[in-house]
Amino acid sequence: MNTKxxxxxxxxxxxxxxxxxxxxxxxxxxxxxxxxxxxxxAARWAPSSHNNQPWRFVYAKRxxxxxxxxxxxxxxxxxAWVKNAAAVVVVISKTVSEYNGSFIRTHSFxxxxxxxxxxxxxxxxxxxxxxxxxxxxxxxxxGLALPEEYKVEMMFAVGKPGKIEDLPxxxxxxxxxxxxxxxxxxxxxxxxxxx
Numbered sequence: 001m002n003t004k005x006x007x008x009x010x011x012x013x014x015x016x017x018x019x020x021x022x023x024x025x026x027x028x029x030x031x032x033x034x035x036x037x038x039x040x041x042a043a044r045w046a047p048s049s050h051n052n053q054p055w056r057f058v059y060a061k062r063x064x065x066x067x068x069x070x071x072x073x074x075x076x077x078x079x080a081w082v083k084n085a086a087a088v089v090v091v092i093s094k095t096v097s098e099y100n101g102s103f104i105r106t107h108s109f110x111x112x113x114x115x116x117x118x119x120x121x122x123x124x125x126x127x128x129x130x131x132x133x134x135x136x137x138x139x140x141x142x143g144l145a146l147p148e149e150y151k152v153e154m155m156f157a158v159g160k161p162g163k164i165e166d167l168p169x170x171x172x173x174x175x176x177x178x179x180x181x182x183x184x185x186x187x188x189x190x191x192x193x194x195x
Contacts, residue, residue, distance in 0.1 A: 030063075036087055043121075046114035070155075085128075091156065140152045
């Protein structure tokens with residue numbers, strides 16, 4: 001699918017930002033550790049406040065002993081298409097500093113930066129990377145036995161591109177890149193000027 005049919009940039013930016021989107025159609029084919037770990041390597045190099053690097057990733061590849069546990073954290077609507085993913089990943093952030101034990105105000109923001117690196121690398125590598133908030137956060141935290149200073153942020157599915165026809169009919173209709181708000185809706189000079 002050509003993202004340029006759905007997205008038009010107003011200023012000169014690299015096409016990687018336009019080409020990254022969140023398809024759901026995946027083929028069910030496995031991916032190698034090298035393919036998956038390249039995404040984590042990209043995340044590893046994200047910026048973070050005081051270099052805390054609070055991001056953590058718990059993954060399960062298809063047909064492994066961990067798949068069903070992580071898959072069970074997802075809501076039913078996401079399970080309907082994630083079943084064809086090659087891997088699922090829980091994204092977690094550490095909320096306290098390793099240096100002085102204080103609360104890291106930017107733990108979620110920093111982990112989001114790592115996620116963005118990962119998602120862009122997935123696009124560059126020709127993989128589908130789809131983030132999700134549709135999960136049972138308490139079940140995930142309990143199922144992973146997370147210590148109190150860690151927070152589940154989201155999950156994502158990764159795999160090789162598949163056929164739209166393999167998605168549930170309802171999802172086939174929305175399987176296309178979404179547009180973005182205009183800059184005038186998200187920036188304001190010198191004062192907060194948003195409704």
